[in-house]
Amino acid sequence: MDALDLVQNKKIHCLDHGFVELIDVMPRIVPDGQTCDYAICQMARTSYGQGTKSVNEDKGLINYLLRAAHTSPFESVEIKFHMKLPIFVARQMIRHRSSSLNEISARYSIMKDEFYLPEPEELRLQSATNKQGSDGAVNLEEAKTFSKIIKQISRDSYAWYENMINAGVSREQARMVLPVNLYTEWYWKQDLHNLMHLMALRCDSHAQYEIQVYGNAILEIVKQLCPWTIEAWEKYHPLRGAIKLTSLEKDAIKKCNNENGPRKISPIDSTNRREQNEWISKAQELGYEI
Amino acid sequence: MDALDLVQNKKIHCLDHGFVELIDVMPRIVPDGQTCDYAICQMARTSYGQGTKSVNEDKGLINYLLRAAHTSPFESVEIKFHMKLPIFVARQMIRHRSSSLNEISARYSIMKDEFYLPEPEELRLQSATNKQGSDGAVNLEEAKTFSKIIKQISRDSYAWYENMINAGVSREQARMVLPVNLYTEWYWKQDLHNLMHLMALRCDSHAQYEIQVYGNAILEIVKQLCPWTIEAWEKYHPLRGAIKLTSLEKDAIKKCNNENGPRKISPIDSTNRREQNEWISKAQELGYEI
C-alpha cells in the first residue's frame, strides 16, 4: 500500500503564495491497514532481538519509546517536502541543521516576482511584554498604509532587480536589492525525530506567526503518515499536551500536599501498566496518596 | 585566568583501571572570578544585539536559556577528555554521535593487558521487572566463582592474543579473541549542549552502572567548569530534579484539584519574575489557585 495515499491533501497552501507539499516518505510501501508508524516499531524491535515476543503491541511500544526518550527508532522515518516560503521564514527554518535540502539558487535562476504581502488585518503590534513577540493588531488605518508600503517596496525592488538583470548585471549581485519577504523554494528532507523537534518549536505559540503556518502544515501531513507517533507526541511533549515542572515547582506542589494533608489522587486514564506505574511514582514524588 | 584551574581533580579514576581526564576546554581563558559559563552568555547576548542592555545578569540568563530550551549558546563550550574505558562501555557512549573522537587503533597498536574485572560484590542479578536492568547482588559464593572465571577468561584470551601476535598474526585479526571488558582509550571532545544530553542519559539510575561511573566523573568535572549551567540543569532537566507530566498525568492533578475544591498553592522559591510567572501559568493549568 502506498503511504502517500494516507494523506488527503498533499499540498497545503501557506500564507499568500506559499505551500508545503508532501513529495515522498520512507517507508513508502506499508502493510495494508498500517501506516508509517510500522517502520518505527520494526526498527525498535531490533534492539530487543529474540526478546521481542513479550513486547506490547505497536501503539503501546510507540507510546513507551516517546515517553522514555528512546529517540533513534523515530529516525527511521524520512519525509520529503517541497516548500515555497518567504526568505525570513526560510532563515528561521534552516537553523534546524538535521535536514537535507536543495534550494533554488538566485545565482543560477532569475527569481520570480512573488512576495509575502500581508493584508492590513495581518499586521501585528510589537508585544509589550515579550521582546521577541507580537501581540494584537495594528490600528487599521495605519495598517492599511503599511500594507500598501510593503507592496510598494516589493514592487519597486523587483522592478529594479529586473532592470539590472536586463542590463546584464550578474544575478548573484542583482538579487541583493530583494527584500526578505521574497518567496524562495526548496526540497526539504528530514527524519521524524528531528521533525518532531522542529514542529514542537515552530508550531508553538511563541514562534512567529508566519512560521507557525508552515509548522502546522507539516504537522497536518505528518499526523496522517504517522498517526500513533503524533498522538503520543501530543500527549508526552512538554510543548504540546504535557508539562515540565522544574524542581522548584515540584517543591511547591509537594509543600501544598504536605501542609494540607496529602490528597488522594486518581490513577491516570490509561490501561497500560507501565504508564500507570510511571504515574504512581511521579505522584508519590509530588506528595500525593494514590 | 586558566579555566583548567577551576577543576580540583582533573583525572578521576573509574572502575578498576579506567579514568576520565580533563584535557582542554573552550573557553580556556576566562575573566578573573568567572567560569566557562561566561562564554555561554557572550554567545547568547549576540542574538539580542543592542537589546541586551536590559537583560538580567548572567546567572538568570543561563537559567532562562535552559528553561526555554534555547540550546545553541551551550554549544559554544567545548570540553575535551582523555578516557580509558571498557569496550562495552565505549560501545554505549559512541552512540552519542555529536562527539569528535580518536580512539587507540587495535590494527596499529598492540593492546595492553588491562581488563575490567569486577569484584564478587560488584556482580549484579538480572532485574526481574526491567528486562534491560540489573537489581541486587549475586549470591556471594556464586559471585566468587564468576569473578574468578571473568579473570580467567580475560587472562587466557590475552595470552592467546599475545601468542598470535608473537607468531606474526596481524594485529587486526589477533584482537578478535579479546572480550569486551578489555580497556580501550580515546580522546573525546563534545560541546556542552550535547554533553548535558549524554550526562542526563548516562548518569541516570536506569543506565548500566558501569557507564554511570563515567557519566558521574564527567559531571564532576563539568560542574566545576560551568557551575551555573549545571546548577540550572539540575533544576530544570526532567531526568534530574525536574519532572515531566504527560497530558494524562496533568488531567489527574486537575481532576483532583477540581473535585476537592481548588487548592491554594504557594509561589516558587525564586526571585526571578519570569520564572515566577511561568509557574503561575503552569499552576493555573493544573487547577490550582495561586
Next chain:
Amino acid sequence: MDALDLVQNKKIHCLDHGFVELIDVMPRIVPDGQTCDYAICQMARTSYGQGTKSVNEDKGLINYLLRAAHTSPFESVEIKFHMKLPIFVARQMIRHRSSSLNEISARYSIMKDEFYLPEPEELRLQSATNKQGSDGAVNLEEAKTFSKIIKQISRDSYAWYENMINAGVSREQARMVLPVNLYTEWYWKQDLHNLMHLMALRCDSHAQYEIQVYGNAILEIVKQLCPWTIEAWEKYHPLRGAIKLTSLEKDAIKKCNNENGPRKISPIDSTNRREQNEWISKAQELGYEI
C-alpha cells in the same frame, strides 16, 4: 515501480554468519524504466528553478554533480539495511556518524552463540611495511592451531556467558566475557552521499579485509539502486578510478613535459619517504619511468 525490484539479491552473505540485507530505500517508487538516480536529479533541478530547461539529461547531470562536489542532491536518497556483523567490524563502521541505527541490545536480549571463526587459510600475517595492515597468509600449520584456538576461546566464553545468565547474573554484566568476534545485528539507515564516503573508505584495499566484505556487499546493492551515481563515483572518486595529484606531483609532470624528454619522470621535491613512494606508484600508474 518498486525500486526494490531493481536488486536481484537483496540479502548478501558476508563472512561465515553475517549478511547485509536491503530493507528499504527512498525513493521507493520510481518511474518505469528509471532507478533511484531520478530522485537525485529531481532534487538538483530545484536549485536551478526555471533555468532547468537547458540542463543536460539526467546522466550527464549526475556526472557533473559528482565531479563538481555538489553533494547535497545525493543526500536525497536514503537506504536502509539490516546487517549481521562481528563486533570488531561494527566498531569500525559506527565511526561513520551520519547513519541512523538500532542495534540489538545485550542488556535486553541474550546474545546468540554466533562468532566469526576464520578458517586457517583466512588468517593473515602482520604487514611488514604497514603498521595497520596485514599481508600474506599465516603458515598453514600455525594457522590451523590458531583457528582452533579462536573457536575454543569463543566456545568457552559463550559457555560461561550462558552459565552466568542461567545463574541469574544480569545480561549487561554477563556479556563482558564475550570476545569481539561475536556477531551483533543492527538496522542501518544512511543517505547516499554519506554511503559513498563509507564505501570509498571501507571497500578500499587498505581497509581491514573483514570490513571490505561488508563494504562490497553494500556496493553491490547500491549500484543496482543508483547505477548512474555509482558509475560516476567509480570514475571520479580518487579512492576508485580517479587519482589525486598533489601540487608537488603536478610540478613533476610539468617539468617532465617541459624538458622534452618524454617518459622519464623525476622524483618529487620531498624528503619524506612515504610521500616519495606514493608518487612512485602514482607515476607508474600514469605510465612514467622513474
Next chain:
Amino acid sequence: MDALDLVQNKKIHCLDHGFVELIDVMPRIVPDGQTCDYAICQMARTSYGQGTKSVNEDKGLINYLLRAAHTSPFESVEIKFHMKLPIFVARQMIRHRSSSLNEISARYSIMKDEFYLPEPEELRLQSATNKQGSDGAVNLEEAKTFSKIIKQISRDSYAWYENMINAGVSREQARMVLPVNLYTEWYWKQDLHNLMHLMALRCDSHAQYEIQVYGNAILEIVKQLCPWTIEAWEKYHPLRGAIKLTSLEKDAIKKCNNENGPRKISPIDSTNRREQNEWISKAQELGYEI
C-alpha cells in the same frame, strides 16, 4: 603561550561594513614555539598508542593525515569567530551545517542601518558561459546608476522599516521589507576539518566574490593558528594546489606516454562538452599540448 597571540590582525574588514574577528580557539594555550597544530598531533597519536615512538615528527604527520584523509584529528581544533556579513552571504554560509552559531535576532532587536553598497566598479556582469557566475565589469555609466539605485532602495526600505517600528509594528514583521544586502552578525564556531571544507568551497574562484572575501579572511586567520595544516591543505586539496584526475583523464595520459609521442595529448573519451573543457584546462595545467 596564548594561541591568540599567533594572529597579527584578529579583526579583518570585509566589504564595506563587514568583518571576520577571531574570538577564541581550542587549543587556546599551546606549548612555547608551537601552534594549534600541536593539538592535531596529540589527537592523532592516541590512535597509535604505544606505537607512536617511530612516527615521524609533527609536520610530516600532519601532511600524512591530510593526504590520507584521516580527518578526525582535525576536528580537535575549534575556532570561534564574530562576523558581520550581508544576509545573502550569510545564507550561503549557513549551508555548512557543522557550525554552532548564534545570530542577532531581528525579532528581538532593531536592526542597524547598515547595508552592503557596492561601488560602481564593483558591479559585475552575468557570465556568458557560467549560469551561476559573473564575469567582467558592468559598463561604468550604467554601473553608476545601479549603484545609486541600490543605495536608494536600501535607504528607502530602512526608512519604512523605522517608520513601522516607530508606529509599533512588531519587529518580526517590520523587518520583512529589508533587502538581503542588510548586514547581520553572528558568532560562528566550527572545527578545523569542517572549516577546511568551507574554505575550499568559499575561497574558490567559482564562489561569489562577496563570499570569497569572507572565506579569505577566515583563511588568513586560520593559517596563522595552524600553519602546517594550512600549508598541507594548500598542497593536497584539489581545490587548492592539488589536482584530481578522473579515470578518463588518467587513461589519456597513459595513452600519450605509451605512444611515445611526447607532449601532444588526446582529448578524453567523452562526448560531454563541459567534461572535455575541464580536461583541456587540466591538461594544459600539466603542460600538454591538446
